[in-house]
Amino acid sequence: MISTRAAAPLVLLLLSSCTLGPDHTAPQISLPAKFAEGSATSNGDVAKNAWWTAFSDTRLNGYVNQGLSQNLDVLQALERINQAQAAVISAGAGGLPSLDLSAQGSRSGADRLGGTPSASALAEQTSVSGGPTASWFLDLFGLYRRSKEAALADLDASYASVDVARLALLSSVAGAYIDVRFYQERIALTRQNLDSRRETLNLTKLQLEAGAASRLDVVQAEGLVNSTLSELPGLETQFRQAAHRIATLLGLPASSLIADLQRGARQPVARFSPKSGVPADLIRNRPDVRAAERNLAAASARIGVAEAQLYPSISLGGSITPSYVKGGGESGILSWSFGPQLSLPIFDGGALKANVKSSESAARESYLSWKQTVLGAIEEVENALAAVARDGRTVSALRATVKSYQEALELATASYRDGASSLLDVLDAQRQVSTAQANLAAAVQTMAQDYVSLNVAIGGGYAVGSTAKTEVASAKVVKD
Template identity: 45%
Template structure:
C-alpha cells in the first residue's frame, strides 16, 4: 500500500474526522408545503365520494366509456407522458450509480525489436482501476432526492395527461351529441315549416292570405335550411376531434356515432367536499410540489459543493515482459479535494438554485389558488345549470302547445298567419336553447370532474 508521511497522514485523518462530524448535516432538507384552504367549498352539499377513475360513469353512456377507454390507451399525449416516466426512471438509476464504486479495465499490447540485438520483445498489460466517491456532505443524497422527485413528477404528469384526455374526449362527445340534436331539431322544424308553407300556398290559391304571408313562410323554410350546414359542420368537427384524441379514424367514428343518441346528462348531483382533499388528489398540484422538492434538492447539491470531496481509488497493473518476466504495480488510497478559490462560481450556483426553489414554491402556491378557483367556478356553474335546464324544459312545453293552438286557429280561419310564424320561431329557439343548456350542464360536470381530479361526490338527486 502507498505510504503517507506521518504529518500528511495526521492532517488527512484530522480532515476525515472533521468531515464525518459534518456529515450529519443534510443539505437541501425538504418538508412538503401545506396549503391553507377553507373548510368547505361555498356551494358544496353532502354526498358520497366516488372512485376518481370513473367519473364519466355518471353519464351512463357506453359510447363515451368506449371512447375514453380508447383515448387512455392510444392517445399520443398519454404515450408521450409514459415515455417521460421511462426517461425519469433512467435518470434516477444514473444518479443512483454515483453511490457505487466505479471500475474500469484498460489493456495494451506492444511488439518490437530490442536495442542491441535482433530479438523481438513483446509485452502486454491490463490495468484495473476502482474509484469510490464517498458522499460525506450529502451531494449524492440530494441528487437522489431530486431524481426521485422528478420520477414522482413524471408519474403525476401522466395522470394529468390522462385526466386531460378523458375530459377532452367527454367534452368533444358532448358537443357531438349537441350538434346531432340541433341538426335533428332543425330538420324537424324544417319539415313543420314546409308543411306550413304548403298550407299557406293553398290558402293563397284560394285568396285567403296575402302574398306577404307566403313570403314569410318561405323565409322560415330558408332560415332553417341555412342553419343546417353550420350545425352539420359542428358535428363533423367533433368527430374529427374525437378521432385525434383517440388516435382513430374519423370515418369509422362517424359511421358509428351517426346512428344517433341522446344528449349526455349526468345522472347524479355533484359534490366535491373539502378543499384540502381536492388539493391533495389533484395531480397538477402534485407535479408542482414535486418540482419544488426537485428545486430544493438542487439547493442541497449547490450547498454540498462548498465542502471537500473524498474519493477512495486504487489500481492494479500486471505487466508481462519478454522472456517470461513480469512486473506488477498497484496502489490504493484516499484523495481529498477542497474547493478554495472558485471565483465565486459556487456561491453564484447556490444563489441561482435558491432562486429557482423560490420560483417553484410560488408556482405551487399559484397552482393551489387556481385549483380552488376552478372547483368553485365549476361547482357554481353546474348547480345553476340545473335551474336553467328546468326553465328551458318548461319553455319548450309552452312553446310546443302554442304552435299547436296557433296552427289549429289558422286552419279554422279564426286567426291570421303571423301568430303561427311567431310560435314556430319561439318553439325552435326554445328547443335549441334547451339542447344548449343540457350541453352546458354536461360540460360543466366534466369541468368540475377535471377540476377536482375526478374526486366528484356522486349522489342520487
C-alpha cells in the same frame, strides 16, 4: 489511544454523514373548512370513482376505457416515468465506487533496408498490459445524496403527471362526446323545424291559389325555409369535428368513429349529483397538486447540491497494471498506484454562490407554483359547484318555455288555416319554438359539461383501470 492511521477512516465516515441544504418539509396553506356551496363532508379518495357512468351511456363508457389504455398523451407520460427511473440510477451512481478494466496488446519489429535476407530482420517483440482502475468520490457533503433525492422527487412527479394526463383525457373525451350529442340534437331539431316550415310554405301556396294569401306571404315562408336549410351544414361540420376529436384522443385516425357516432343517442344527462368534498381533499386527490409538491421537493434538494459544490471534494483512486514483454527474452512488470485527490474551489468569480442563490430562488418559485395550483384547483371546484347548482333550474325553465311556444305555434297555425290570423303570427311562433329548442339543447349540454368539470376539478376517476403508483402529497392544511 487510537492511532492517527486508525482514526482517519472514522473521521471520513463521520464526514460522510454530513448533507448540506434544507430537508424538504411539507408545504402549508390555509384553506376554508368547506366550499361556499358544498358540504363539510370529506370525499375521501375519489381516484377510482368512475363518475362518467352516471350518464348511463355504454358508448361513452367504452370510449373512456379505450382512451385510458391507448391515449398518446398518457402513453408519453408513462415513458417519462421510465426516463425518470433511469435518472434516479444515474444521479446516485456518482457516489458509488467505480471500476474499469482495460487491456492492450501490440507486436512490433523492424526490417533492414538492403543487406542479406538473414540479416534484414531485427528482433520482434510482443507486449501486453492492462488491469483494473478504481475510483470513489467521497460524498462528504451530500452532493450525490441530494442529487438522488431530487431525482426521486422528479420520479414521483412523473407518476403524478401520468395521472394528470389521464384526468385531462377524461375531461376531453367526455366533453367531446357531449358536444357530439349536442350537435346531433341540434341537427334533429333543425330538420324537424324544416319540415314544419315546409308545411307552412305549402299551406301558404295553397292559400295563394285560393286568393287568401299574397305573394309576400309565400316569399316570407320561403325565406324561413331557406334560412333553416342554411343552418344544417354548419351543425354537421361541428358534429364531425367533435367526432374527430374523440378519435384522436383514442389514438385513432380522425374519421374512424364517424359511422359509430352517426347512429345517434340522446344528450347525456347525469343521473346523480356529484359530491364536492372539502378543499383539503384536493391536496390528496388532485394529481397536479401532488406533482407541484414533488417539484418543490426536488427544488429543495437541488439547493443542497449547489451548496455541496462550495466545499472541497475528495476522490480515492487506484490502479494495478501488469505488463508482459516477449522478444529476445521475457520480462514482466507489475505497477500500481493508489491515493486521494483533493479539489478545493478557491476562486470562481462567484459562480458557485450564484448557483446556490439560483437554487434557493427556484425552490421559492416552486412553492409559489404549488400554492397557485392549490388555489386554482379550489377556484375550479367553486366555479363548477356554482354552475351545477343552477343548471337544473335553467333546464327546467327552458323545457317549460319550449312547451309553451309549441302550444302557441299550434294555435297560430290553426288560426291561420281558418283565416283568423296572418302568416306572420305563424312564422314568429316557429322562430320562437326553434330558438327555445336550441336554447334547451345548449342548456342540457352545459349541464353535462359542468358535471364533468366538477368531477375533474375534484380529481375523480383518473385511477380507474390503472396499476401505476400513486403518491399521496404530504402537504399540510393550516386551519384558519
